[in-house]
Amino acid sequence: MKSTMMIIALLFWFLPSPPVGSAAVISRAVAGGFHSVALCADGTVWACGPTICGILGDAKPEIDFFAWPYRYSTIPVPITGKKTGALAGIRQIAAGQHFTLALAADGTIWAWGDNSFGQLGDASTPGPEHFYLTARERSTPGQVVGPGAKGLLTDVQTVAAGYQHALALRKDGTVWAWGDNSAGQLGNGTTTAVSAPVQVLGPGAKGFLTDIIAIAAGTRHNLALRKDGTVWAWGSNSAGQLGDGTMRNSLAPVQVNDVDGNGFLTDVRSISAGTASSLALIGDGTVRAWGNNSFGQIGDGTRKDSSLPVQVKGIGGKGTLADITALAAGRYYAAALDRAGTVLAWGFNEGGILDNGTLEGSLTPAPVRGAEGAEKLTGIKEIAAGSRHMLALQTDGSLWAWGDNGAGQLGDAGITSGLVPVRVRMYPEAPEVAHGTGQWALFKAPGTLPLLPGVCFPVADKNFKQAIRFQVAPPIIPEDLDGPAKSVASQRAQQAYQLDFTPVSNGCLAISLDVRVSTADSRTLDVTLFRAAGAGWQDEAWSLLWGHVPGKLSDLAGDFAAIAKEWHNYRIVSNLDNNTYSLWVDGKQAVADRPFRQRFPAGTPLGRLLVGATHVNIKGAKIAPGAYADIGNIRIGTESSRN
Secondary structure: OOOOOHHHOEEEEEEOOOOOOOOEEEEEEEEOOOOOEEOOOEOOOEEEEEEEOOOOOOOOOOOOOOOOOOOOOEEEOOEEEEOEOOOOOEEEEEEOOOOOEEOOOOOEEEEEEEEEEEEEEOOOOOOOOOOOOOEEEEEEEEEEHHHHHHOEOEHHHHEEEEEOOOEEEOOOOEEEEEEEEOOOOOOOOOOOOOOEEEEEEEEHOOOOOOEOOOOOOOOOOOEEEEOOOOEEEEOOOOOOOOOOOOOOOEEEEEEEOOOOOOOEOOOEEEEOOOEEEEEEOOOOOOOOEEOOOOOOOOOOOOOOOOOEEOOOOOHHHHHHHOHHHHHHHOOOOEEEEEEOOOEEEEEEOEEEEEEEEEEEOOOEEEOOOOOHHHOOOOOOOEEEEEEOEEEEEEEOOOEEEOOOOOOOOOOOOOOOOOEEEEEEEOOOOOOOOOOOOOOOOOOOOOOOOOHHHHHHOOOOOOOOOOOOEEOOOOOOOOOOOOHHHHHHHHHHHHHOOOOOEEEEOOOOOOOOEEEEOOOOOOOOOEEEEEEEEOHHHEEEEEEEEOOOOOOOOEEEEEEEEOOOOEEEEEEEEEEOOOEEEEEOOEEEEEEEEEEOOOOOOOOEEEEEEEEEEEEOOOOOOOOOOEEEEEEEEEEEEEEEEOO
């Protein structure tokens, strides 16, 4: 159970700039152990979740050891490389427990994240796993080498990621594997981990597996679909997940039997592999499942494991599940997408994966509820299952997520687990403009404890082509606090960044920024100017708050303008000689010649800007979970005119 202060510490995230001109339109999404990955139409890759093992690529700040499991991003950030910039030209993605694969248009594979067992395919020496502190990881995407660690693996058509191993299907119908091999999941007749691709053997360990058109990777077993509609499996068989009627591991592919064990499963159109269970979609739209059934994940209304395929029952256990177009197997649950675009799920409901409004599991399929109380989640074209969370891509390109959100994997700018789907929020896209110079840091008033445990975020190139996103939530202040302790707790409940810029002591100081929010029902933005050497309220020149009373302009209440959900530009021009300032919103003057909060002697340098989310709940208005404020394109400069 996370402590209250840890929760407070994790309510924000500093984001890098997206590629200039990027179009964050999601075309595909996959779910890993504790992270989610989105592939955009422009071929870029975005991810949200923890920074552990480098699974967010280089899009991360320094590690914060106060947070579990280190820091994380609650909205997707672009995957980048130190030398290559944004990863681009990608056409397919796959997510494992703590690593990710990306298939490029040229048929090569990029990989990053945990590399404890060589699952990144970089020909390095596999080493032991250290829980959440892996000694071997890579945050920079690198290419998977070829067989024998020579050259690169090429002509790849599809990739799949298991717990700590990976698969690749080449255009010639052969299958290649690398990474953990403790249960024979590499299919090469051994149980030795390898960090360079090896070819999966054929049945009986003779020759090689061929004519494959689809692959699926589970925790320690794999499935392969042949072009003749048959299914082949290898690796761990602890619960009968290979479907051959036994519970013996297999170091080479075995053919999956039919329901009655007489003959083999045929006419299969797609496959999916979970922790220790397997799914197959039949040509008539029905579903077969086998393997572990401890939580009802094979959907036959029982909790009995099955080493042979069983037919998944219909909604509520009535009839047979039919009209299915896609499948997704998770940790201890399974999901299906029907022709109407409705999502169905069954099995364990850890974190609210089944999205039935409770944490109760189901032994048979049940419809996933829609957002904001809708009876069903509809209009879906693709689904993905992670360890304890799910993703669903709608036909309009929006991505929805639900289930466990302890590491921000739902991508909704929050950390609250979702019992109903929440929309994944992509990176804020504001117009790019020139910026000032300086450094963002967590605000710390003199004589107080740090606002939040964390680190500073220096900008190496001094070009502020960044935006920041604040999670907006009510302050969490213990009721028994009073006096100075309550004041410190209140400051910690406020999320704020400060920017130190080149001090200006006379003339006109102009500050411009672009802002948008998800709700204006509370104070969501505080912009304050300080003396260059000061950080306390006694050094404050002025403070502007937006969103206090939506649509109302009141200088006394500090309600200069309501913040909108769309991007708007706010420009403040301070006359440092006269200790006054004026405000423009989208080029229209809203406030003119207001006096500073306090007067400063002529020549006093002002050079510190504080920007934050104030978390003030006005008149009992509730702040919706996941509410946010985006701030971008900050410009700082001087003007010769006196406005």
